Every structure is written in C-alpha cells, then in structure tokens.
Amino acid sequence: MMTGAIDIKPTESELEILQILWEKERCTVREVHEILEKNKDAGYTTTLKLMQIMHEKGLVSRDTSAKTHIYKALVNQQKTQQHLVSRMINNVFNGSASRMVMQALGNHKASKEELDAIKQYLDDLSKK
Amino acid sequence: MMTGAIDIKPTESELEILQILWEKERCTVREVHEILEKNKDAGYTTTLKLMQIMHEKGLVSRDTSAKTHIYKALVNQQKTQQHLVSRMINNVFNGSASRMVMQALGNHKASKEELDAIKQYLDDLSKK
DNA sequence: ATAAATCTACGAATGTATTCGTACAATGCA
C-alpha cells in the first residue's frame, strides 16, 4: 500500500515556514512572519502569499472561520525529513548514507551528548 | 580569511552532472549525456545547455581546443557535500546534526560494515 | 568530394519560486 505523499518537495521558503508550524502547532500569518523576520527580510504579504500557496498545495490546513486565519502543518515532520534526507543521500552522496553521516558529523561538531545518543542508536540498530 | 565559494548551490540537474564529473574526472557532453540517459529522459542539447551554463557559473572548466569540448568539475566534491549537508541540517533539522544522522540511518538501512565504520568514526571523534 | 553524423551556439518557451503593490473587507478605537 502506498502512503500518500510521494513527492514531498517543499521549497526552501516553505521549509522555513514548516519548521515554525511544526514547532508551534497553530499559527497566524503574522506570527510566522514575525519569526521569519528575525532571520530574513521580506514583506508581510510575501509571507502571506507563501502560506496561501502552501495551502493550495496541501502542505498546510487553514481555519478561515475568523478574520485572521489559523494555519497548521499538514505534512508530517518525520516523513518530510526522511524524504529530504533520502533525496540528499541519493543526489549528493551516490546513495551512501554512511558517507553522508560522516560528512555531517565531521563538519557540524555535535556535542558529547549527541554523539552518545548516536552511538546508542547505532547499537540498537546492530542488535536487530 | 574567507575560503572562496560561499554560495555553492548547484541545482538538482547540476548535481547529477557533477556526480558524474567527480567520478570520471574528464568528460565530453556525450559521455555525460549517455550516463544521464540511463536514469532520465532528456535530449542531448539539454545536457549540452546545462553544462554550458555550469561553465558560465564556474562550476566546471572546459577545454575547447578540439571540436569536442572536455569538461571537468571545478567545485570540490567534499566542500560541496559539506555545504549541502550543513544547509539541510539547518533548513530541515533546526541545526541538529544528530537528529539528521539518526533519521538518515533509521531510514536508509546501512550495511553492518557501514555501521561499523560510523562507530569507528564516532570513537575517533570522542577521543579528540 | 560529397553526404551523413556529430558538435556547439543560441534563442525561445515553459514552469515554478519569490517578492511586492494595490484593492478592499473587517476590526478596533477615539
């Protein structure tokens, strides 16, 4: 059985918004916009338009019962992340997950706790 | 000191081509095209145009001394991979490398050898 | 030498992402 979304492919801007929605659950455009503004520089109607497009695409749901609409993420965070990671492994690392993992760790200095968590995870994987 | 390419951002099509060039070192358009054709369906002039654009952007070098031009990758594989992985960690995983790593491993079934290699790598990291 | 095959250059069409201005409706407040 196929599980819906085969072609999850949010754009960069859409991902920025999705991250906020995953975090906060329910958001108005203004709330999202104010968070975005911290890191980038765009007008309010730009954010509005993006979120409207995301709604058209089915990435988010929208409650229009009040004047100020309420948005929620419709795509699952885990699934989206998985999908994007898989694509990167194929597109950029010729399908080798381990090469990507090492690249990620070598670069992005993880904390000791994080490294331990990963080790634990690896051990669990091995036992299966 | 800044190290050159701050905005490495090859498109998907460009990455497909770069992977081939990283593998084969020197390539004609036809060679690249024949490899691409196995997985996708596009005309020869499409590949040609893409590689010309990549040349304009400085992603590849080109030897035009003969009728059939020879292309080589100009951007470094490691650096490009690092850059893209970092972007994904930030864009998709809120900056958490470990969360991405686990997502990658949980999904993409690595072999026992791969897992061992990663463990080894983690141990080396811890010792530093 | 001539025709076929191969190659590059170029322009144009299409699709999509991103951005913003303007118009207009609803709301809140003086």
Added chain:
DNA sequence: TGCATTGTACGAATACATTCGTAGATTTAT
C-alpha cells in the same frame, strides 16, 4: 460614527531552472 489598523485576495514583475528546436561548423566515412 469615522478613521487607523490589520487582514486577505489577487495580479503582476522578476528571477531562475529546464527543455528543446534550429542553424551552422567540423569531422568522418563512403
């Protein structure tokens, strides 16, 4: 009540990625 604020809708401009057709030059093979 009337004006300022806040919100949505919509259209359009811009930028870029992708695709392909056609023209013209060069090489190859007959």
